[in-house]
Amino acid sequence: MQWTSWCLLEPELSLNAETLAEILNGGQTFRWNQTKDGDWVGQWSQCIARVRLDRRGIVEWSCPRKLKKQVASEIPHYFALDINYPAMIDQLPHRSDDVIADALVRWEGLRLLRQPLGETLLAFLCSSTKRITQIKIICETLANKFGEVVIDQYRALPTWAVLNELSESALRTCKMGYRARFIKGTANILAEQPNYLSGIETLSFPEARRALIALPGVGEKIADCVLLFGAGRLEAFPVDVWMLRAMARHYGLEGWKPNQVTHFGSAHFGPYAGLAQQYLFAGERKG
């Protein structure tokens, strides 16, 4: 396959290799893999792209020639280059909170990708009690078995319409176990209510969260992940076991329940709590 030459992402994104790995392979997306030269290759919707750092630590990208037009127009949105990160980061309580202040330095340049809502929902429905590597394998298997070819061996994740045509046992061949029932149930609802997902974008945060939780297999944690990673709702503060550990350690919240921690997070970090969550999460995984 023919790839375009490398170009800089604009406006420029400056970060170190560890932070780039955290963005692409830290658990917000499951569709990026590192090649032997250290480049990253990833997919979202009908896009395929490569990403790497230049000598100065600035992110550059390339894509299959045939997709140049589409990827060029979508990649700025995907990497949220139109979002004013310095302004958002400045609204986090870094002046009074050394934990977040340190994390902002340690993971400078960390950001939330803006992923397609349907794909984000699918990936996180597969995520319960699974490690990142396993979630990636499930997504890859789903794409390989049931996804549409984009180019050559690259296949997109199956659409919800396609998923709705599959049997639970067909889904189980993708190594997802009991999660197949949830995907089947959700696919059924989305097929009967074609505007369900797009409608979520128009709802207030609490309403959107409730609408997601109404889907089988979606609880509070997955709903918050879908809102944060797939709907640009930066006030979402997903709390999983990692975040429970991080918040217990840094803020003395030993023994708190997940929804108590969610409440603490939004009260303490404010409208961009999800961004703070991402910084703390990176630190908890990597120390």
Added chain:
DNA sequence: ATCCAGGTATGCA
């Protein structure tokens, strides 16, 4: 080998 994982739904106090 065998154990457990980035949760959710369900049933029972």
Added chain:
DNA sequence: TGCATACCTGGA
């Protein structure tokens, strides 16, 4: 409302 327990199974 709150807390156990089952649910699948691949990969560490």
